[in-house]
Amino acid sequence: MSSTAAHYTASELLAVMSSRLLKDGQIVFAGVGIPLLAATLAQGTHCPGLTILFEGGVIGPVIEPGKLPPSTNEQRCTVRANMVLASTDVLLLLQRGYVDIGFMGGAQIDQYGNLNSSFIGDPAHPKTRLPGTGGGNDIASLAQMIVAMKHEKRRFVEEVDFVTSPGFLRGGTSRRDSGLLAGGMYRVVTDLGIFGFDEQTRRMKIVALHDGVSIEQVQDNTGFKLEPARDVEVTKRPTERELEFLRKLDPERLYTA
């Protein structure tokens, strides 16, 4: 491994690890930031046939290095796309079942994979009003999810203050019982490891650790008890090729600093 590959930021690690979870031929509903970088990286490496959808109403755009869109509702998202359609209709593709993976970032997540981007504190008298769901609730309600986020104790809480985007709600069959028949949390990717959810309890578990990270370190940074899966793997460090691709894509380090 070269010296370039030896140095990378936490964001670069997130992007690389997430990209490796994507499979060729998948249709991925991506947010801007790490998800878009990761999906574009996947296209450039092992997934030439991956299709990106944007919430603004875009199918299959080409992301130009150095011209990352500032939101999924901006004209840069439409560059050399295969199709541009109404936002409602691109969201309905989730409901129809056309989307393999919903891929977004997260501010706060709990043991059942529920995400909060609405309120810190009591929603009736919030300490902080956050921007809200956007399409996050729809994506998380209707597709298999990958979430990429920094691993901090204040972000990994036992129970989120507010379920903006549903994971497995209160675990067990509660998601399906609520009427959410499809989708659900698949993986959470952090700068410490990769996490999945138990098939029965739907609680978060450790699937893999990044090189040099211990289970204790993960547990210390998590606000609830994390069980390891039967065989916790160790991920392979980002390669030079992956990092070069990312740095070309985001030369100003808007999302990878």
Added chain:
Amino acid sequence: MSSTAAHYTASELLAVMSSRLLKDGQIVFAGVGIPLLAATLAQGTHCPGLTILFEGGVIGPVIEPGKLPPSTNEQRCTVRANMVLASTDVLLLLQRGYVDIGFMGGAQIDQYGNLNSSFIGDPAHPKTRLPGTGGGNDIASLAQMIVAMKHEKRRFVEEVDFVTSPGFLRGGTSRRDSGLLAGGMYRVVTDLGIFGFDEQTRRMKIVALHDGVSIEQVQDNTGFKLEPARDVEVTKRPTERELEFLRKLDPERLYTA
């Protein structure tokens, strides 16, 4: 009155009389044949600001003399239109309330203005299976209606074999009770006269007779009892200008023979 105006066909009479019922600025959902001729004639005479909608998905086309469309789902309908949209969406304009008048022909009508274009005889074992509703049911359910048709006893029946396009159903408040909150039959135009519907009973009544037509003659050609309105008017004969316009519009006499 010139000698040209003295001679006209029953179809020409229908087109002229119907056109005079239209008001400037109205939005008219028109079928091909007499309705389209009448609406175009109205545009050329007293309604320059009349807008025609077609079931295929057209707003505000310009009908070229000699190039009448063979159906409302044909490209000739789109010529110099203001907008072309999905059929479902043009039909939804009826439901939204954007259409002042639905205007169509009829094969069989009853005393409450119900139209049949589906079955002659028992629907379970029909003597004749007719083509069906198309958008007729939607138009009659959602807009004020003008119907233009030949006045024959077999077409003006006490009760239609099958209610394809609803008039006032079984009279009284039955239309509204069925959930049809808006619209309803406004006028039936025939080669004998113009007919409306009683505000209470919703039975058909005579509003006007064409020049030289008697109430007896109308009753003889009608399969149910027709009450005259309080003041039955006599319509003014088609003018030379109206007939010339129609003959220029349909030089091959496809619809006016």
Added chain:
Amino acid sequence: MSDSYLDLRRKLTERDRSLHEKVVSLEQAAALVKDGETVGIGGSTLSRTPMAMVWALIRARKKRLTCARGITSSEGDWLFGSGACDHMITSWFSQGIVWGVSKVMRHYTEQGLARFDEWSHMAMGMRFRAGAMGVPFLPMRSMLGSDVVRQRPEVREMECPFTGDKLLLVPALNPDVALIHVQRCDAYGNAQMDGLQFLDIDLAMAATRVILTTERIVSNGQIRRVPDQTKIPFFAVEAVVEVPFGCAPHECSGVNEPLFKHMDYYTSLVNKEPVKGMAEYLDRYVYGPKSWTEYLNLLGLDHLLEAAKGGRSVSNA
């Protein structure tokens, strides 16, 4: 039609939805349709009917298809008369207003040989739209009170929980396959269409898979230059067939007007004797020719070019 929500989703995920070439022949496309399937037919009345594909299905001797279309014209005659289809779901079924009532439709429905389920045109639109949206129904305000609704045990009436209004709920219609003809698409199936869209976009998204026929295949680069003109995304499409004049004798907007003389000949032949006339027509025009091009030749190049002149010039006005 009675697939559960998860079944409908599963059927989509079973297909290869990556951006890949899917250009095939008419015969190969016909082989993708199985006997007994529900087939949604694009276009309306005489317009943008995927006639070449219907022709190919009949030649491939399909059986027991259930077909659904907004408004049904002579392609419905063909489907009933050939025995390919014994069940039409549509709002209107004849050959076209100018030819009166189809005697072929009458023969098959009045004799109980085939089924014609009548819905209002908007109801057909709502059923495809519900299917496209991934919901089991949509609410609407027409068809209520009429005998059309009394013939349709598939619907439900409800009292609106918000307003108390009476509403009609029509169930989603998710065909196994949709046949759609467009003016142009790329080899992956990104389709752009001109003029009237009819119900085609909802139909495409409601169906489990789409077979596209197209006047011409253009490059993906051409599609990507105007992505806001793409109406059907490649991942909904299973096969692409390039078929010039693929709607003849019906029209294709900007390409050709209907071949009226052929339609006149056709309707007089089959309406005189619905069974024998249709057998004669199918033998000569559907089973007889070796290819779609030979079929077009039978229609007559002069007639075709005249119709094409009318089609191309429609927006000159």
Added chain:
Amino acid sequence: MSDSYLDLRRKLTERDRSLHEKVVSLEQAAALVKDGETVGIGGSTLSRTPMAMVWALIRARKKRLTCARGITSSEGDWLFGSGACDHMITSWFSQGIVWGVSKVMRHYTEQGLARFDEWSHMAMGMRFRAGAMGVPFLPMRSMLGSDVVRQRPEVREMECPFTGDKLLLVPALNPDVALIHVQRCDAYGNAQMDGLQFLDIDLAMAATRVILTTERIVSNGQIRRVPDQTKIPFFAVEAVVEVPFGCAPHECSGVNEPLFKHMDYYTSLVNKEPVKGMAEYLDRYVYGPKSWTEYLNLLGLDHLLEAAKGGRSVSNA
């Protein structure tokens, strides 16, 4: 919002829906919006925001507006900060992802000075679509189970009478007026738009009346040459205002990219002191200039031309 079906229809019929010219000034258009009305805002986040119209409403000292938009950006700040609006109905409300959480939104919502009703983005789309379709609700499958739905007494859950699935019914949203910016329209209001449509078409048809701002007014003849490109019909439109760069400092597809430097300046100013910073900004940029052109001048011609270069070249790739 609680109008009955017949009330909604009546409001449409009260308008002159004939094909007539309706070009007015920004000030005249602003006078068409009444205090307390519900205003739907077209575009999304930083794109095709009808900023000139929002600017004009604030200058006209509108009060107690309820505003609804798919995704809300700095125009929401302006509306809260100016006192024109005390109630936003939207799925997301900040200045844009790159600037973090809006301190203006936080100040007004956390202090209870204004209301921010949160719906999922698709729910906003469904609410406008229901309004556009003339139905009181549409069914959907997201928001269920989440706390977002628990905050929304407006919705109903139902068990599907066809499938038994649990569904969420969201009520139609029919704004009194919709503000929509397009690349071009004619003097009658036939509007054509390029690129992302967002929720605008449903919003236009849901609203009782539409105020269009447009980069340029084209002839009706130009519209009629490509009627399948018209997205909003003239009869939905009450007023047309020609406003070049009418979305600045936001973007308009093919016209200009966002004016990022101005947005950076704006966010740093208002997020430092949400009330005082906003007052300063509004004084300088909204109340101060004599005209929209003078406002553009304040943004800086160099900045504007740079953004226009980016906007025009976006499809060159």
